[in-house]
Amino acid sequence: MNDVHFTPTVHFVKRFGYTQGVSKVKRRERERAEFREEVLAAARRIVLEEGFDALTMRKIADAIEYAPGTIYLYFESRDAIAFELCRAGFESFLAALLPAMSFADPQLRLLELGRRYIRFGLENPETYRLIFMEEPKYASEAFHEEADAADSPGKQALALLVSTFAELRERGRLAIDAEPTAIAEMIWATMHGIVSLKLTYDRYPQTSPDDLLEVFTNVLVRGLIKP
Amino acid sequence: MNDVHFTPTVHFVKRFGYTQGVSKVKRRERERAEFREEVLAAARRIVLEEGFDALTMRKIADAIEYAPGTIYLYFESRDAIAFELCRAGFESFLAALLPAMSFADPQLRLLELGRRYIRFGLENPETYRLIFMEEPKYASEAFHEEADAADSPGKQALALLVSTFAELRERGRLAIDAEPTAIAEMIWATMHGIVSLKLTYDRYPQTSPDDLLEVFTNVLVRGLIKP
DNA sequence: GTCTATAAATCGATAGAC
DNA sequence: GTCTATCGATTTATAGAC
CATH class of the missing domain: 1.10.10 (Arc Repressor Mutant, subunit A)
Incomplete structure (x- = not known):
């Protein structure tokens, strides 16, 4: 550019x-x-x-x-404005997740990441729509852009999840045999599903995003993580 | 109308x-x-x-x-055409899920529902986008419409999941204490997340939808369902 | 019942006066 | 540097000929 x-x-x-x-x-x-x-x-x-x-x-x-x-x-052009919106959107998304990394325990960190993901989506629906739900044209460009040395903010945000599962696996606390990337992306998908369904349909799902997250984390802690 | x-x-x-x-x-x-x-x-x-x-x-x-x-x-008008597309879309979505109900065992039925959900989304991206990802204006109307006596096809599809979990709970096979509706909607959110992320970003998640589903069902079987 | 023609609105983007 | 004015394209929807 x-x-x-x-x-x-x-x-x-x-x-x-x-x-x-x-x-x-x-x-x-x-x-x-x-x-x-x-x-x-x-x-x-x-x-x-x-x-x-x-x-x-x-x-x-x-x-x-x-x-x-x-x-x-x-x-x-109008496209340049849309691209800038996406760029800034990914940056504030990453900034919203980052404080969760202060949790030393990976399980607590994971729960905090989930809470922050969902809160960001619900409190910034316009930004969330733009970077994760709209026409992928601008968002995809902003997500995949290769900054000088580091990854894009979008990739960095996903990396927070991946590193958390890598840490859990290193400590022998994963109950199933799966790649940290696969697990992280499955979690990402669930968080995205909770937020995007809420933003698309006002009345469905009937269960609140917080309760959906709670059910999910209960299942996750029981089925994925050893104490 | x-x-x-x-x-x-x-x-x-x-x-x-x-x-x-x-x-x-x-x-x-x-x-x-x-x-x-x-x-x-x-x-x-x-x-x-x-x-x-x-x-x-x-x-x-x-x-x-x-x-x-x-x-x-x-x-x-153009809106009337869009509405009709959504209506027909929900109907074919329901039709794609229904065969899974032939599985008597609720756990097998659940896995089949997940597979069919994801396959439908990936094989009918235009319909899936229309009913679950686009401007909620038409889809929401079609989802919430009250047909004469029965529910809309969209609600019926969700009911397939809810009834499966109600059955699991009746049989005492649920490992956590949660409403069937809440569990069903959490699963729905995950399926939706897997499909919609794939449709929005071509390169992320790196894990294939099938593998994401497998990780999810592994966690689900371990953490939610008693054998 | 289908057509041509067009109204009325709105869009992105540009040219030129000041 | 900002404005007015406008081009050229696109849209939904309508009017009237046949």
Whole structure:
């Protein structure tokens, strides 16, 4: 993603010269970032209230009280905005899970990861929809993107689960013989199922997400983990 | 849903009179049903190949080689077509699960239900997306609709799972103390998670749906069901 | 009953005035 | 840097000829 809008160096150097210092350049960059953030915040609000398909440049422009064309000076296209939303979405998803890693005991950590996963999904339905349920076009790109050295936030989040099961297996506490990756992805699937069903149907499942998680963890502790 | 197109009685009685018998009326009705089915088949194909958002009256008209306006003589709107697709989708979903009920043993029946659920989702991705993953607008309506006396096909499908767990509990074969409904909906969530993740991300989860199901059933048999 | 033609709305994106 | 104005494409749905 080479967004030319992020490197206006030539223009500013020509106009102000470097003898003037970089303060004005920095101010411009800051204002630019602020405008972009304003656009993204409005976009998130629209997706939350009206769904992803309702995310149009005109609606964003109305929300931030600018003309539609102005947004194109800060974002290449509507797709670029959607991609940025997904990117930020995976990052806040990872941030929501991370505190669970402070639990030293892998079983307690696992339960906390599940609780945090579900809470994130229910409290941020617009973000959850965007990264896990909508048109995979943008989300898949953001999930699979290879950052410079590290994995994408989405992959890192999954890695939290995998490492927890690897640890349980190392300690000989797994009751069945299965790959940590397979177990982790099965858990992921269940968490995703609980959240996405709740977000799609308001009245079904009749059981609350918390109770569904409790039944699942009861089964999990009995059937997968040795004490 | 009072679709005036379904009750053209007055028109036909005026035109043909009842002395002429009902054969022509029946032929008209049959042709009408055939046209509607042709529209729905084309709509299914479009949803399969290009996604639900690409379902437009023009595309349907092109596919069946009629003018766009003609479709409005048979369907009230695009929404009515989407609703009909969901309705038929729930019915074929139920039909795909039903054969599992021939297993007398509830545990074997449960495993077969899981296999059939996942197979249906993977083999009918367009229908699955439509009834369980897309805009809940039409699906929710079709799921919650109260047919004359019986439940909707969607509710009936869920009832297959619930009754299986009720049977297991009656026989004293449940290892944990939980409502059959809660257990059934937890299983539903997991099945839905496995299928929908696979349909949304092509490369993640890395574990195949079959292997995910196997891990899950291993945990389930160990942690939930007494032998 | 089907067609052509089109209305009315809305979309993404761009051009040019200021 | 922001605006107005608009292009060109797309949509649902309708009107009227045949």
